[in-house]
Amino acid sequence: MPKLGFSTRIATVLAAAATVAALVATAAVAHPARQAGTTISGAGSTFVQPLVSQWISPLGSAYGYELQYSGVGSGAGVAAITSRTVDFGASDAPLTPDQFSACNGCIQIPWALGATAIMYNLPGAPNLLKMDGPTLANIFMGKITTWNDPAIAKLNPGVNLPSTKISIAHRSDNSGTTFNFTDFLSSVSPTWKSQIGSGVAVNWPVGTGGKGSSGVAAIVSQTPGAIGYADIAYAIHNHLNYFRMKNRSNKFTTPGLRGILSAAESDQQPAADGSLSIVNPPPKYANAYPISTFTYVIVPLQSSKAPDIKKFLFWAVTKGQTYGPKLYFAPLPKSVLVVAEKSIAKIHS
Amino acid sequence: MSTAELSADAARRPFTGRRVRFGDLALQVVAGGAALGVTILVALIIWKVIEGARLSIQTYGLEFIWRVAWNPVLGHELYGAGSFIFGTAVTSLFALLLAAPISMGIALYLTELAPAVIRGPVTALVETLAAVPSVVLGLWGILVLGPALRTTIQPWLHDAFGFIPLFGPPSSAGASIFTAIIILTIMILPIVSSISRELFLGVPTELKEAGYGLGVTRWEVVRGVMFPYASGGLAAALILGLGRALGEAIAVTQVIGGGVGIHWNLFSGGDTLASKIAASYQGSTTKLQTASLIYLGLILLVFSLIVNLIAQWIVRRSARKHGIVRGGHA
Numbered sequence: 001m002p003k004l005g006f007s008t009r010i011a012t013v014l015a016a017a018a019t020v021a022a023l024v025a026t027a028a029v030a031h032p033a034r035q036a037g038t039t040i041s042g043a044g045s046t047f048v049q050p051l052v053s054q055w056i057s058p059l060g061s062a063y064g065y066e067l068q069y070s071g072v073g074s075g076a077g078v079a080a081i082t083s084r085t086v087d088f089g090a091s092d093a094p095l096t097p098d099q100f101s102a103c104n105g106c107i108q109i110p111w112a113l114g115a116t117a118i119m120y121n122l123p124g125a126p127n128l129l130k131m132d133g134p135t136l137a138n139i140f141m142g143k144i145t146t147w148n149d150p151a152i153a154k155l156n157p158g159v160n161l162p163s164t165k166i167s168i169a170h171r172s173d174n175s176g177t178t179f180n181f182t183d184f185l186s187s188v189s190p191t192w193k194s195q196i197g198s199g200v201a202v203n204w205p206v207g208t209g210g211k212g213s214s215g216v217a218a219i220v221s222q223t224p225g226a227i228g229y230a231d232i233a234y235a236i237h238n239h240l241n242y243f244r245m246k247n248r249s250n251k252f253t254t255p256g257l258r259g260i261l262s263a264a265e266s267d268q269q270p271a272a273d274g275s276l277s278i279v280n281p282p283p284k285y286a287n288a289y290p291i292s293t294f295t296y297v298i299v300p301l302q303s304s305k306a307p308d309i310k311k312f313l314f315w316a317v318t319k320g321q322t323y324g325p326k327l328y329f330a331p332l333p334k335s336v337l338v339v340a341e342k343s344i345a346k347i348h349s
Numbered sequence: 350m351s352t353a354e355l356s357a358d359a360a361r362r363p364f365t366g367r368r369v370r371f372g373d374l375a376l377q378v379v380a381g382g383a384a385l386g387v388t389i390l391v392a393l394i395i396w397k398v399i400e401g402a403r404l405s406i407q408t409y410g411l412e413f414i415w416r417v418a419w420n421p422v423l424g425h426e427l428y429g430a431g432s433f434i435f436g437t438a439v440t441s442l443f444a445l446l447l448a449a450p451i452s453m454g455i456a457l458y459l460t461e462l463a464p465a466v467i468r469g470p471v472t473a474l475v476e477t478l479a480a481v482p483s484v485v486l487g488l489w490g491i492l493v494l495g496p497a498l499r500t501t502i503q504p505w506l507h508d509a510f511g512f513i514p515l516f517g518p519p520s521s522a523g524a525s526i527f528t529a530i531i532i533l534t535i536m537i538l539p540i541v542s543s544i545s546r547e548l549f550l551g552v553p554t555e556l557k558e559a560g561y562g563l564g565v566t567r568w569e570v571v572r573g574v575m576f577p578y579a580s581g582g583l584a585a586a587l588i589l590g591l592g593r594a595l596g597e598a599i600a601v602t603q604v605i606g607g608g609v610g611i612h613w614n615l616f617s618g619g620d621t622l623a624s625k626i627a628a629s630y631q632g633s634t635t636k637l638q639t640a641s642l643i644y645l646g647l648i649l650l651v652f653s654l655i656v657n658l659i660a661q662w663i664v665r666r667s668a669r670k671h672g673i674v675r676g677g678h679a
Contacts, residue, residue, distance in 0.1 A: 075632010096423060096634040167521035172607035172620075174632035197422035200634055208522040208618050209607025211628065215491060222496040223522045 037064030038308045044077015044090030045176055046213060047231045048112050048295050052090070054323040055316065062319075063311060073212070075174035075200060081106065081298050087305055088313075089298040092176020093200045094275030105301045108274040109343045110294040111317050113264050113330040115255035116180045117235040117242040118291070119217070121226045122147060122164065125241070128254065130155040132246035133188030133280065133290065139166055139227060140185065141192065142206035147225060155246075169219035169228030172209025174200040180293040181229045184279040188290075232256075233328045247290045249283040259289025260330040270339055294336075299347060306349035313344045398647045404640035413644060419609045421629070421638050428641035430648055435611045436619040437652070440526060440601065441594040443615070444533035449587055452538050456545035457571060472546070479539035487603030490532045495523020495604060503527065503616050517614030524606035527615040529624075532600050537590035544586035548579040581667025588660035592653055598627035622649040 037060075042052070049071035056067045072080070074091035081089030082103045095108055118131060125147075135151045138144045144151055148161040171178045182198035196202050210216040213230040217238050220228040232255040235242045244252040253259040266281030266288065280290045297316070299309055317340045321331035332340065399406075405413060405428065416429025455475060459468055503519035510516045520527070552575050560570040576583070598621075606618025607628070620628070622645045633639045 073631060077632075079631050091632075098635045102636075165521060169522060170607075172602065173628045174634070197425050199422045200632060201421045201629060203418075203420040203422065203425075203609060204607070208520070208524045209605075209628075210491070210524065211487075211603050215603060218491045219522045219524060222492065223499075226522060 037066060038305070039066045039068060040088070040305070040308060040312050041068040041086045042077075042088040042090060042297075043070045043072050043080040043086045044298075045074045045092050045295055046071040047074075047092050047114060047176060048090050048329075050233060050327045051112055051320075051324055051329050054327070055320050058319070058323075059312065059315065062315065063308075065308065065312060067312070073173065074176035078103070078298065081300070084300070087299070087303070087309055090295065091298060092293060092295040093179035094273060094296060095298065097273075100273065103298065103300075106298050107301055107343055107346065108296040108298045109313065109317075109340050110270070110274070110276055110332065110336055111297045111313070111320075111340065112295045112324065113260055113332060114293060114295060114328065115232050115260045115263075115289050116177050116184075116229050116291045116293065117232040117255045118245065119220050119228050119230060119235045119240040119242045121220050121224055121240065122162070123224050124162065125159065127241040128244045129159065129241070130246065130252050131243035133184065136245075137185045137189035137192045140168060140170075140204075140207070141196070142168075164225040167219075167223045167226040168204075168207030169210055169216045169223070169226055170204050170207050171201070171212070171216055173211050175213075176200060176293075176295065177213065177229060177231060178202065180279065180291060183277065183293075184291045187280040231328075236328070245290050247283075247285075247288050248280060249286040249288075251286060253287060253289045255289045255291070255328070257325055257328065257330050258287055260292045260328075261333070262286070263288035263290065263292035264294070264330060264333050264336070270336075274343060276336065301346060302348055304349055306347050310344055310347050313347075314341065317341065317344070395650065398643055398650060401643035402640050402647050404636055405644040406640075408637060409641075409644075413641070414648065417609065417611055419625070421634060423635065426635065426637055428638065428644075430622070430645055432609045432611050433620050433622045433625050433645060434648065436526065436605070437595060437621040437623070437649075439615070439619070440529050440533055440605070440621055441591055443530045444537060444594045445587060445591050447530065447534040448537045448541055448590055451534075452542035452590075453545055453583070455538070455542040456549055457575075459542075459546050460549040461567065461571065461575075472543075475539050475542055478535065479543075483536065483597060483600040484603070486532055486535065487600035490528055490600065490604035491524060494531060495525070495528045497523075498528055498531065499523050499525075507616070514613040515615050517612075517616055520606070520616040520618070522606065524604050524618060525616050526605060526619045529601050529605040529619075529621075530615065532604055533594045533597060536597060536600065537593050540593060541586050541590040544589065545579070545583055548582040548586070549575055551582075552578045581664045584663045584667065585660045588656055588663070592656050592660075595652055595656065596623055596649065598623035602627045622646075622652075 049069065052067070052069045059065045059067050074093055077089040078091050078095065078099055080086045082099070091108070095103065095106070100106065118136065120129070122129075131152075132155060135144065135155065138151065145166055147164045147166060153161055179198060179200045182192075182196070182202050185196075186193040186198045196205065208219055210219045210228070213234045216228040216230055217234060217240065220226040220240060221238065232242070242255065244254050246252050262285045263278045263281050266285050267276045267278045270276050274296070276294045278292050278294065281288045297313065299313070303309065317332060317337055324331055409416070409428065413429050414434070415431045417431035418427045418429040419432070420427045459472055463471065499520055499522070506516040507519055556574050556578065557570055560574045565573065601621055602624040605620060605624055607620055608618040609620070626642050626645055626649075629638070630642050633642060
């Protein structure tokens with residue numbers, strides 16, 4: 001009877017699933033916490049995940065903390081800390097007023113510094129083509145549609161640009177990287193600012209949406225003529241070309257440590273909500289990469305684990321920063337560090 | 350057990366009578382409780398969804414349903430479900446249109462044509478397809494299927510049938526409504542074909558043999574005997590597949606490309622109700638956006654309910670028409 005066969009098959013699948021679960025459980029038991037210490041759990045930004053992963057082992061040996069982090073995306077991280085299912089959330093975009101009130105007594109502290117790279121896939125063209133803000137805004141508004149457009153050609157004299165159609169890739173989910181990118185476009189293009197604006201998701205006039213940085217990178221790497229954005233570590237690890245961006249001192253800079261650090265010096269005093277904006281900094285920061293961003297850790301001001309969370313965060317903004325540079329995270333500038341430490345000191349149980 | 354023992358058992362009834370009653374009662378309570386539990390659960394879901402969507406319902410009213418807009422930027426906020434309802438309808442219906450002949454073909458082949466050696470493995474393979482996680486299918490869609498469609502089938506369809514608005518200029522990137530349709534087709538194939546297979550297996554052999562006895566061809570038996578006999582169930586199977594397509598979120602989010610607007614070109618991006626919720630719910634930045642996303646969920650819930658009611662109606666009507674009393678596979 002076919003029905004019987006089907007239920008037997010289900011039973012087999014269930015048995016297999018149970019075996020796998022048992023194996024996983026055994027594996028978990030075989031790797032107990034390094035010390036029987038406190039677990040500190042966090043969730044959020046995929047951007048900051050490589051850095052946080054580096055902290056797990058030294059934190060374990062320094063304080064006996066077991067650090068658990070899931071890179072579920074900035075948006076999901078905010079949701080997780082709002083519902084208090086984790087000890088801290090991580091987001092690349094500052095919280096909106098609605099998110100602040102929903103989070104009920106949270107503070108956001110800048111704890112890492114990175115940059116958004118504008119990646120492209122143009123067969124035959126070299127890496128590090130030059131690009132400026134207004135041209136980029138026009139591309140993402142659909143006003144510039146081919147690679148040999150005079151605006152792009154003018155920025156790249158001597159480079160033979162093909163007439164390939166430009167395909168735009170952007171994030172379809174809510175993303176801190178989108179916030180950083182649209183924040184930059186809004187600051188360089190009044191038209192972008194009034195018609196589209198900035199946020200973790202915007203109403204894109206043109207282009208194809210990809211889910212997550214991996215989705216955008218997939219579209220860019222599979223589509224000749226494509227332009228997309230992701231954090232610099234992502235672009236480098238996926239061997240994608242990216243632009244040198246013109247800053248306000250008319251210099252073309254790469255999203256490297258020097259450019260990020262120079263940009264970070266431009267905003268030393270956080271706004272009332274704890275956020276800092278360092279996109280498109282003034283000309284005196286001559287080496288600044290204009291699409292740089294702080295990324296934030298979000299914690300409740302009051303929690304039962306406060307002493308442990310404070311110790312962890314102090315470590316993260318000081319010692320933890322030394323793990324950044326090889327992952328393209330610039331260490332926090334001193335002034336920001338002072339501000340961050342002041343915020344951390346406010347956490348209490 | 351011998352007859353004597355049985356009658357002796359029957360004679361002891363007065364003593365066991367209470368136990369039998371208790372069993373009946375327990376069955377009543379367990380089965381009734383399960384049915385009631387599901388009813389309460391669905392009622393609670395509907396209530397919570399309406400409550401969650403209240404802010405958006407109050408702000409936009411029914412206009413939300415047909416407005417084509419989705420702008421989450423602070424200060425520019427405006428939401429509407431129009432383009433997502435359109436996207437949901439287009440992707441699901443086209444996926445069904447593609448999946449119907451293929452899955453019926455698979456089912457007929459497996460029940461009527463395939464040699465026994467092939468039957469087992471192919472059945473298992475089709476059912477394995479149902480076990481592929483949707484996120485994996487989505488990744489495959491964006492990395493392999495999308496680029497392939499963009500460079501091969503899309504230009505060909507555009508060149509040959511470009512006069513039909515559906516086949517506009519090929520998409521610039523692999524992600525498009527068309528890719529989503531193909532992924533959905535693959536996802537609903539196993540469910541529709543395995544139900545159809547069961548239905549075809551259920552066609553009484555006498556009926557088929559009567560057909561063959563009259564000297565008709567295999568195709569005529571399929572068309573004249575098997576399809577009419579199974580029609581109600583087949584329609585219900587398709588509607589079940591439609592339900593699956595309506596609600597699929599993750600894989601569609603990965604391959605559909607996003608975008609707000611109503612356009613007939615299948616090769617451009619879009620969004621469905623489910624994919625929009627999956628992409629935007631986590632990390633939604635304002636209360637109004639969250640409420641609007643739940644409003645989308647409410648619309649999806651109503652859609653699914655309507656689809657289910659239609660399925661039941663079709664099954665009942667066809668059962669009456671053919672004078673067949675069936676449990677109903679839906």
